[in-house]
Amino acid sequence: MGLKCFRAIALDLAILAGHLVLYPTGILPERPPAPPPPDAAARLPTEGRARRPVVLLHGFIDNRSVFVLLRRALHRHGRQHVEALNYSPLTCDLRTAAALLARHIEEVCARTGHSRVDVIGHSLGGLIARYYVQRLGGDLRVHSLVTLGTPHAGTRAAPLLSAHPLVRQMCPDSDVIAELRQPVPECRTRMISFWSDADQLMIPAETARIDHPDVISRNIRVRGIGHLALPVHSAVAAGVLEALDTADEAPADAPDTFSVA
Numbered sequence: 001m002g003l004k005c006f007r008a009i010a011l012d013l014a015i016l017a018g019h020l021v022l023y024p025t026g027i028l029p030e031r032p033p034a035p036p037p038p039d040a041a042a043r044l045p046t047e048g049r050a051r052r053p054v055v056l057l058h059g060f061i062d063n064r065s066v067f068v069l070l071r072r073a074l075h076r077h078g079r080q081h082v083e084a085l086n087y088s089p090l091t092c093d094l095r096t097a098a099a100l101l102a103r104h105i106e107e108v109c110a111r112t113g114h115s116r117v118d119v120i121g122h123s124l125g126g127l128i129a130r131y132y133v134q135r136l137g138g139d140l141r142v143h144s145l146v147t148l149g150t151p152h153a154g155t156r157a158a159p160l161l162s163a164h165p166l167v168r169q170m171c172p173d174s175d176v177i178a179e180l181r182q183p184v185p186e187c188r189t190r191m192i193s194f195w196s197d198a199d200q201l202m203i204p205a206e207t208a209r210i211d212h213p214d215v216i217s218r219n220i221r222v223r224g225i226g227h228l229a230l231p232v233h234s235a236v237a238a239g240v241l242e243a244l245d246t247a248d249e250a251p252a253d254a255p256d257t258f259s260v261a
Contacts, residue, residue: 052143066122081108097128121150126150146194195220
């Protein structure tokens with residue numbers, strides 16, 4: 001194990017300590033914004049006048065508190081409507097969480113006047129969002145999906161912790177991973193995957209890359225940042241903002257890898 005990996009692990013441990021302090025603040029579900037007064041209907045943001053809402057989805061045994069810093073960066077960058085969705089750690093099937101996400105996004109669109117949203121998912125959250133897009137028709141609602149350290153091809157680390165059904169679904173040979181390999185012709189969602197060469201939970205590290213012939217995808221390599229640091233590191237946040245800004249213009253043959261750190 002090289003110096004780079006030791007540094008990544010040390011940073012992850014420091015982030016874990018800080019996150020344990022913040023974790024209780026994110027246990028309760030987020031309250032949706034109050035509905036606008038009746039005379040404000042004409043002032044609802046619409047496509048072309050405001051940026052799409054962003055929905056944040058956390059990883060396994062986590063909650064919305066993991067996105068405190070990324071959320072702040074999104075707000076500073078002009079994303080006025082950002083929401084984080086909690087799914088229960090008692091959820092035993094990724095498909096159930098994907099259906100919950102589908103309902104939530106419908107509510108977001110109804111409240112904001114937008115027909116589409118962007119989604120950012122960390123780890124398992126990215127896999128849940130991708131299942132919604134590819135298997136539940138979510139490409140009609142999701143313009144861009146950004147994943148951070150998501151086991152798109154399944155991770156070999158999962159069998160070591162496979163007591164939980166959700167973890168088993170992250171194994172390379174799971175039914176969920178097999179479903180995500182199936183054809184999705186004319187998928188409308190653009191997918192951007194941030195994967196790290198120092199991610200100790202993605203085995204191999206390249207499993208966090210999206211590789212599907214029907215998906216417009218871009219894989220962004222992050223150097224020297226561990227799994228827990230991906231949703232909180234400033235370099236990754238900058239890369240996410242850039243990826244969302246250019247998603248409308250990015251052609252299908254855009255370069256699939258560059259370094260943000």
